[in-house]
Amino acid sequence: MQRRNFVKSTFGLAGAAITGGAAAGDWHSQPASLAKNSFKLKYAPHFGMFENSAGKDLIDQLKFMADMGFTALEDNGMMGRDAATQEKIGKELDRLGMTMGVFVVDKGGNSQNTLAAGKKEHIDIFLNGCKRAVETAKRCNAKWMTVVPGDFDRNLPIGIQTGHVIDALRRGAEILEPNNLVMVLEPLSDTPNLFLRTSDQTYEICRGVNSPACKILFDIYHMQKNEGHIIPHINWAWSEIGYFQIGDNPGRKEPTTGEINYKKVFEHxxxxxxxxxxxxxxxxxxxxxxxxxxxxxxLIKAYVESDSFQV
Incomplete structure (x- = not known):
């Protein structure tokens, strides 16, 4: 298999961590020195990240992730895949012992459909997305889904906008909570027009929604850009954080390529x-x-290095 040859000829020379036992797929037939990494944390790659090594087939990519020791997956575009593919991915994740991470709630909030405006048509689109997300989650064994409330409504005071967002998210939580699902709100740095920008603002909204179905997606890359002071902000928002995402800054590449000391952040x-x-x-x-x-x-070597903190 091409994946096997890649690992034997390249990754063995690259000095991957050599802990753990038999892995997914045909890994058990490989020499013990090529055993998969034993990461301390549940790092979740996405489809396409290892396409050069595993090929374009999604299941082969999942097997390669498992072979390398990754124990989770995230797929922002899962709701856009057909039901049969969603189910196939879910079954393979279960077979490999991997956990499904976030997918994005379709039309959950964007510049044209902002929850901050408090408009019924925008809220209806969001709630419909939540209902369809429940069915997607069942197919792929997911628990978490990303929600972005959308842009500011510059015609309204900030407090009114915040109230509108809380009201809409409460209604979304009423759909998700009975199904043991969690929407994780992601503050972003992509544009200053986005309503949700910082972890403390997101904390305030989660406390206002007051549901286990509404938590913070703490994307370390975005928060480094918007607020810095990463470890203290994690501590302050800790009780409402439900999920983390990774990316170094500048560049939004793997850990060790930018200014964030991920080894210390992961250790903390x-x-x-x-x-x-x-x-x-x-x-x-x-x-x-x-x-x-x-x-x-x-990329894999960077995660091995960043995961090598003391416990």
């Missing part, structure tokens, strides 16, 4: 997880710093 989160008996998925929502198979080797 891991310590708090143990203290509070909590668990998180860490979505790898970033690009590769180098092209081709070499870039994929470099």
């Amino acid at each position: 989160i891991h310590k708090k997880m143990k203290e509070d008996n909590r668990d998180f998925i860490f979505g790898m929502e970033h690009g590769n710093s180098k092209p081709g198979k070499d870039g994929e080797v470099a």
Whole structure:
């Protein structure tokens, strides 16, 4: 198999971590020195991240992720896939012992459909997306889904906009909570027009919604750009954080390629997880710093390095 040859000829020379036992697919037939990594945290790659090594087939990509020791997946576009593909991915994740991370609630809020405006037609679109997300989650064994409230409505005071967002999210939570699902709200740095910008603002909204079905998606890349002071902000928002995403800054590539000391950040989160008996998925929502198979080797090595903190 092409994936096997890649690992044997390239990854063995790259010095991957050599812990763990038999892995997914045909990995058990490989020499023990090529055993998969044993990561301390649930890092979640996305489809396309290892396409040069595993090929374009989604199931082959999942197998490769498992072979490398990754124990979760995230797929922002899952709702856009047909039902049969969603079910196929869910079954393979279960077979591999992997956890499904976030997908994005379709039309959950954007510049044309902002929850901050308080308009019935916008809220109806959002609630319809939540209902369809429940069915998607059942097919792929998902629990978390990303929601972005959309842009500011510049004609309204900020407090009124915040109230509108809370009201809409409460109604969304009424759909998700009975199904044990969680929407994670993502503050973003892509444009200053976005309503949700910082972790403390998102914390305030989650407390206002007051539901286990509404938590924070703490994207470390976006929060480094918008607020910095990463570890203190994680501490302050800790009780409302439901999910993490990763990306170094500048560049939004894998850890070790920018200014964020991910090894220290991961160590801090891991310590708090143990203290509070909590668990998180860490979505790898970033690009590769180098092209081709070499870039994929470099990416995995970066995670091995960043995950090498003391416990």
